[in-house]
Amino acid sequence: MARTVPHISLKDLTxxxxxxxxxxxxxxxxxxxxxxxxxxxxxxxxxxxxxxxxKVVTGVLRPTSGEVLIxxxxxxxxxxxxxxxxxxxxxxxxxxxxxxxxxxLAAEVxxxxxxxxxxxxxxxxxxxxxxxxxxxxxxxHQLSGGMQQRVSLxxxxxxxxxxxxxxxxxxxxxxxxxxALQDELLRLWGVLETTVLFVTxxxxxxxxxxxxxxxxxxxxxxxxxxxxVPFPYPRQGSLRGSPEFALLVQDxxxxxxxxxxxxxxx
Amino acid sequence: xxxxxxxxIAGQVGVFVAFFVLWEALVRITGxxxxxxxxxxxxxxxxxxxxxxxxxxxxxTALAIIGGFLVAAVSGFTLAVxxxxxxxxxxxxxxxLIVSQVLPKIALAPLFLIWFGFGLMPKLVIAALIxxxxxxxxxxxxxxxxxxxxxxxxxxxxxxxxDIFFKISLPWAMPYIFASFKISITLAxxxxxxxxxxxxxxxLGYVIEYAxxxxxxxxxxxxxxxxxxxxxxxxxxxxxxxxxxxxxxxxIAETPETM
Numbered sequence: 001m002a003r004t005v006p007h008i009s010l011k012d013l014t015x016x017x018x019x020x021x022x023x024x025x026x027x028x029x030x031x032x033x034x035x036x037x038x039x040x041x042x043x044x045x046x047x048x049x050x051x052x053x054x055k056v057v058t059g060v061l062r063p064t065s066g067e068v069l070i071x072x073x074x075x076x077x078x079x080x081x082x083x084x085x086x087x088x089x090x091x092x093x094x095x096x097x098x099x100x101x102x103x104x105l106a107a108e109v110x111x112x113x114x115x116x117x118x119x120x121x122x123x124x125x126x127x128x129x130x131x132x133x134x135x136x137x138x139x140x141h142q143l144s145g146g147m148q149q150r151v152s153l154x155x156x157x158x159x160x161x162x163x164x165x166x167x168x169x170x171x172x173x174x175x176x177x178x179x180a181l182q183d184e185l186l187r188l189w190g191v192l193e194t195t196v197l198f199v200t201x202x203x204x205x206x207x208x209x210x211x212x213x214x215x216x217x218x219x220x221x222x223x224x225x226x227x228x229v230p231f232p233y234p235r236q237g238s239l240r241g242s243p244e245f246a247l248l249v250q251d252x253x254x255x256x257x258x259x260x261x262x263x264x265x266x
Numbered sequence: 267x268x269x270x271x272x273x274x275i276a277g278q279v280g281v282f283v284a285f286f287v288l289w290e291a292l293v294r295i296t297g298x299x300x301x302x303x304x305x306x307x308x309x310x311x312x313x314x315x316x317x318x319x320x321x322x323x324x325x326x327t328a329l330a331i332i333g334g335f336l337v338a339a340v341s342g343f344t345l346a347v348x349x350x351x352x353x354x355x356x357x358x359x360x361x362x363l364i365v366s367q368v369l370p371k372i373a374l375a376p377l378f379l380i381w382f383g384f385g386l387m388p389k390l391v392i393a394a395l396i397x398x399x400x401x402x403x404x405x406x407x408x409x410x411x412x413x414x415x416x417x418x419x420x421x422x423x424x425x426x427x428x429d430i431f432f433k434i435s436l437p438w439a440m441p442y443i444f445a446s447f448k449i450s451i452t453l454a455x456x457x458x459x460x461x462x463x464x465x466x467x468x469x470l471g472y473v474i475e476y477a478x479x480x481x482x483x484x485x486x487x488x489x490x491x492x493x494x495x496x497x498x499x500x501x502x503x504x505x506x507x508x509x510x511x512x513x514x515x516x517x518i519a520e521t522p523e524t525m
Contacts, residue, residue: 058422081424092416096437096514105433109425139514159423 005036005162005195006083012066013056015049026052028220029066034163039189039196041210043203043252045260049221050199054165057197058084082110085156085194087169091148093140093155099147100136103127103155110159126154130184146177150184157188163195170205182208183237190234203256204249208239215252217259224259227252304484312484313491320473320492327458327469328496330386334393335454335500339447341394342401349402350409363402371395372460379465389461389469396457397450401443408442409435444508451504455497470496 015027026049034040042050055061057068059075068075070083093102103123107114114122127136130150140148149169156164170178182205189196189209200206206213207229215225229248231239239245286306292298293305300308313320345363349356371392378388412435420430462471470493477485 060418060422080422084422086419086422088415088419090415092413092419094416094434094437096512106423108433109420109429110423 005193006071007036008034008057008163008195009069009072010034010053010057010066011069013053013063013068014065015052015056015061016064025220027056027063028222030221030223031066032214032223032226034195034197036162037193037195039209039211040198041206041213042197042199042216043201043206043213043256044216044221045218045256046201048216048218050201050216051167053216053221054167054197054199058086058165082159082161083163085159085161085164087149087153087156087164087166089168089171091140091145091152093148093151095140098137098139099127099132099143099151100124102140102151103158106155106158122158123154126158127151129157129188130154144177146173146181149173149181153181153185157192161194163197164192166196166198168200169198171201178205179237179240185209186233186235186237203252204240204245207245207249207252208235208237213252215255215259225255301481301483304487308484309487309491313488316485316488320470320488323468323470323473323489324492324496326386326466327462327471327493330389330393330458330461330469331451331454331496331500333386333390334457335397335447335451337390337394338397338450338454339401342398342446342450343405343443346402346405346409350406363399367399371457375460375464378461382465384465384467388465389458389471392461393454393457397454400446400449400453404442404446404449405439408439411442412438440512444504444512447504447508448501451500452497455493455500459493 010030010032013027013030014025017024017026028049030053032040042053044050052061056063059068059080070078093099094105097105100120100123103126104119107119107122111119124136127133127150130153132147132150132154135143135147140151143151149172153169170181173181186209196209198206198209210229212229213227214223215227216222217224227248231245290305290307293303304312345359349359374395375388375392378391382388382391416434417430420434425433458469459471459474462469463475466472470489473489474486474493477483477489
């Protein structure tokens with residue numbers, strides 16, 4: 001997979017929602033570097049602006065101040081087509097399309113240069129990558145929640161985006177399925193050469209997957225800490241059981257609590 | 267087909283049979299005159315005897331129903347798209363749409379007689395007017411019910427408006443659109459019959475009206491019966507179309523939730 005993966009810089013991003021009734025500072029002076037092929041986890045309680053941040057990075061929302069640089073050039077000047085792949089908390093599949101057609105959808109829209117059969121071949125390949133061979137012709141409602149999320153993941157990957165934006169992608173799954181998909185993502189990331197920005201509210205998930213964990217506090221959404229995760233890749237799911245892992249999770253949990261109580265006092 | 271389903275259908279047919287048997291018995295026991303309430307047996311005999319006459323008048327009615335429905339469906343759909351995607355069209359047209367809905371359109375029938383004379387036109391216009399509103403409202407609701415996240419996702423892929431409309435919004439709105447078609451087709455039948463009462467010398471509405479004036483109540487009932495069958499037929503046609511276009515939807519409805 002020879003393609004250039006850009007360096008993304010977040011410079012002093014601030015986003016303020018202004019409405020008649022409220023003035024909400026959703027993201028407050030967030031600066032962050034996303035080097036090529038890095039895996040960054042963003043963690044924080046609900047309402048800390050994680051999703052908003054993700055939307056600013058991908059150009060869906062315009063920041064009130066600050067900017068996003070892609071290889072040094074402002075986001076607004078770049079053609080973003082094919083730059084980002086998305087996986088959301090909900091699979092957001094089209095109920096009338098089969099798994100294969102759902103994956104092909106992304107290619108239908110963004111890769112009009114491909115023929116129909118080429119698109120379907122690509123879609124089939126990426127379903128295979130997420131271990132869904134044999135389920136190509138199933139409709140979403142015939143698949144389990146975990147399988148639907150795999151379809152959603154392979155729909156994001158089919159365009160081979162250099163950056164993958166994941167917004168609590170496993171939050172709605174049961175624990176066993178969630179762990180299986182986390183292991184899968186670890187394996188995939190090792191192969192894909194993709195930058196990943198992974199938003200979650202599970203501390204252990206962030207620690208297991210990420211090279212570093214960005215800890216955010218709510219209202220205003222601010223970076224409180226950036227924690228380097230020392231465990232080498234390729235990581236295995238068995239890491240979850242190790243004492244070092246537990247200690248790091250515990251440490252981050254403690255910090256989150258501190259910020260939380262500090263907020264309550266203030 | 268399993269036994270349960272057969273039993274259910276048999277039961278449903280049984281209710282109809284029971285209804286007609288009761289009717290027949292009631293008329294015979296009370297000795298009611300056929301001009302007031304003819305027994306089903308007499309209606310059936312009349313229907314067979316008058317069959318060519320009834321059929322001859324079925325065509326104009328059917329044609330007007332189809333025409334009125336198509337006009338309502340196409341114009342209703344178009345307006346729904348317009349008010350969904352253009353805020354100023356929405357704001358401009360909405361009050362008028364509501365007022366036009368409150369207005370009893372059947373009351374306009376005599377006016378259409380003056381404007382369009384006898385024949386196909388007045389009844390088609392009334393049918394279209396009555397059938398129009400549900401299509402607009404339901405289609406607009408369907409188009410508005412699309413997952414905003416999905417649309418946002420499509421936009422992020424660089425999808426054009428037409429991509430989003432034809433790949434997402436339109437299929438998403440299909441169940442709503444077909445629900446409105448089912449309402450509209452029955453309303454179109456009503457509209458055509460009213461039109462034929464007022465301004466027509468053909469059609470089943472005319473048959474019913476004429477039989478009424480000449481006190482041929484059995485013919486009147488025969489006309490009503492044929493009209494009902496016609497309405498059921500059109501309704502089934504919509505169901506069939508729906509099943510063909512949205513097979514995935516029927517499948518979801520029948521599959522118990524497994525998650």
